[in-house]
Amino acid sequence: MNQDQLKQLVGRAALDYVRPGQVLGVGTGSTVDCFIDALAASGITVAGAVSSSERSTQRLVRHGIPVLDASEVTGLTVYIDGADEIDANGFMIKGGGAALTREKIVADLAERFVCIADESKLVPALGKFPLPVEIIPMAAAQLTRRFAALGGTATLRAGVVTDNGGHILDVTGLVITDPLAFETEVNQWPGVVTVGVFARHKAQVCLLGGAGGVKTLTF
Numbered sequence: 001m002n003q004d005q006l007k008q009l010v011g012r013a014a015l016d017y018v019r020p021g022q023v024l025g026v027g028t029g030s031t032v033d034c035f036i037d038a039l040a041a042s043g044i045t046v047a048g049a050v051s052s053s054e055r056s057t058q059r060l061v062r063h064g065i066p067v068l069d070a071s072e073v074t075g076l077t078v079y080i081d082g083a084d085e086i087d088a089n090g091f092m093i094k095g096g097g098a099a100l101t102r103e104k105i106v107a108d109l110a111e112r113f114v115c116i117a118d119e120s121k122l123v124p125a126l127g128k129f130p131l132p133v134e135i136i137p138m139a140a141a142q143l144t145r146r147f148a149a150l151g152g153t154a155t156l157r158a159g160v161v162t163d164n165g166g167h168i169l170d171v172t173g174l175v176i177t178d179p180l181a182f183e184t185e186v187n188q189w190p191g192v193v194t195v196g197v198f199a200r201h202k203a204q205v206c207l208l209g210g211a212g213g214v215k216t217l218t219f
């Protein structure tokens with residue numbers, strides 16, 4: 001199976017976590033696109049979705065799935081989203097599609113984060129994938145220096161403006177040995193909107209697609 005087929009496989013597998021009549025949290029990315037398509041084809045009627053990006057909103061709406069504003073719900077049972085990397089604890093790097101801020105907001109509403117990914121995303125330690133950080137543009141140079149002090153090289157993602165009007169730094173060269181401490185530290189730097197380490201909002205379940213089918217990891 002190629003990577004696209006694995007994404008379709010885990011997108012379909014995530015339907016097991018969806019209940020009719022529910023409002024669910026929906027992430028962003030090519031794997032989530034597969035989930036949205038699978039949901040639309042499944043015949044399961046949900047009450048609606050809280051979406052983490054304009055991209056997912058458009059796809060949900062195209063399928064006739066109602067999209068609710070985050071402020072219209074007090075909580076969600078489940079949030080389904082992909083990841084750029086996930087480790088054996090359910091800690092993740094996210095934001096390859098620049099949607100990390102809204103993703104963390106929707107994840108914060110949810111009781112359970114179900115990550116859907118192909119097996120290439122499972123890593124022994126986070127940091128090989130360039131870490132996305134959404135920032136306030138005027139802080140770019142200072143934040144670049146701060147990451148350099150940690151051994152990282154930050155590059156502004158050219159031409160990208162997030163759904164929130166922010167910019168994205170992609171940081172290479174970091175070894176993230178303690179994701180929780182790293183997230184807490186970087187979150188405090190002025191100008192950081194969201195760091196793409198999801199440790200406080202880690203996955204509780206990961207549906208990992210590989211040659212042998214879908215493996216369910218729980219954390």
Ligand SMILES: O=C[C@H](O)[C@H](O)[C@H](O)COP(=O)(O)O
Pocket residue numbers: 027028029030031032081082083084093094095096097098099100103
């Ligand atoms: O900003 C984008 C998100 O964090 C995505 O969930 C992540 O990049 C994974 O995307 P994909 O499923 O396309 O690999």
